[in-house]
Amino acid sequence: MRQLFVLILSIALIGVTISSCNNKKKSKKRTPKVQKVQVDTVVQPVVEEPVVEETPVVEEEVEVIEENTKPQKYFIVKESFESKKNAEAFSEKLKAEGYDSRVLLCPFDYYRVTYKGFTSKKEALRVMREDRQKEGFEDVWVYIYLGL
Numbered sequence: 001m002r003q004l005f006v007l008i009l010s011i012a013l014i015g016v017t018i019s020s021c022n023n024k025k026k027s028k029k030r031t032p033k034v035q036k037v038q039v040d041t042v043v044q045p046v047v048e049e050p051v052v053e054e055t056p057v058v059e060e061e062v063e064v065i066e067e068n069t070k071p072q073k074y075f076i077v078k079e080s081f082e083s084k085k086n087a088e089a090f091s092e093k094l095k096a097e098g099y100d101s102r103v104l105l106c107p108f109d110y111y112r113v114t115y116k117g118f119t120s121k122k123e124a125l126r127v128m129r130e131d132r133q134k135e136g137f138e139d140v141w142v143y144i145y146l147g148l
Contacts, residue, residue, distance in 0.1 A: 072117030072118055072119055072145070073118075073119060073121075073144060073145050074117065074118040074119070074120070074121050074123075074124035074142055074143070074144060074145070075102070075104065075112070075114035075116065075117045075118075075124070075142070075143045075145060076114060076115060076116045076117075076118075076124060076127065076128050076131065076140050076141070076142060076143075077112045077113065077114050077140060077141050077142070077143045078090075078094065078101075078113050078114065078115050078137070078140055079112075079113045080106075080110050080111065080112050080113070081110070081111045081113065082109065082110060082111070083111070084103070084105075084111055086111075087103045087111030087112075087113050088103055088111075090113050091103050091113050094113065094115045099115035099116070100115065100116060100117065101113060101114065101115045102114045102117065104143070104145065106143075112143055114143065116131075121142070121144075124142045125142055128140055128141065128142050
């Protein structure tokens with residue numbers, strides 16, 4: 001009886017295994033349904049955004065070389081020199097042209113020659129942008145004086 005039960009159980013397992021293999025083969029042969037979808041393309045005109053130029057602003061502590069300085073914190077720099085003599089000569093040239101030029105000693109022994117000073121950062125940046133439109137002033141930048 002036990003042998004008969006084992007025999008029937010073995011035949012049943014073999015049958016189940018064979019039938020499941022046949023199902024796998026059939027499922028592999030099935031092709032998936034493909035649905036065609038119409039896609040409408042919308043072409044939108046390319047709108048270029050205006051290029052915004054970043055304004056260079058450098059913050060350093062400085063020592064004012066000239067006396068009678070006004071309580072200004074923002075200066076427009078025209079040139080920088082390693083030599084104090086060259087910086088002072090260029091400052092005198094700017095003064096002769098009517099500018100309120102100053103020489104500022106900055107870290108790393110550079111002398112910044114400025115020609116305008118402001119108490120307002122906003123005003124300094126506005127004037128700098130205007131001055132950059134003038135010939136010979138395309139590279140000016142705002143220097144923030146931290147030594148007040």
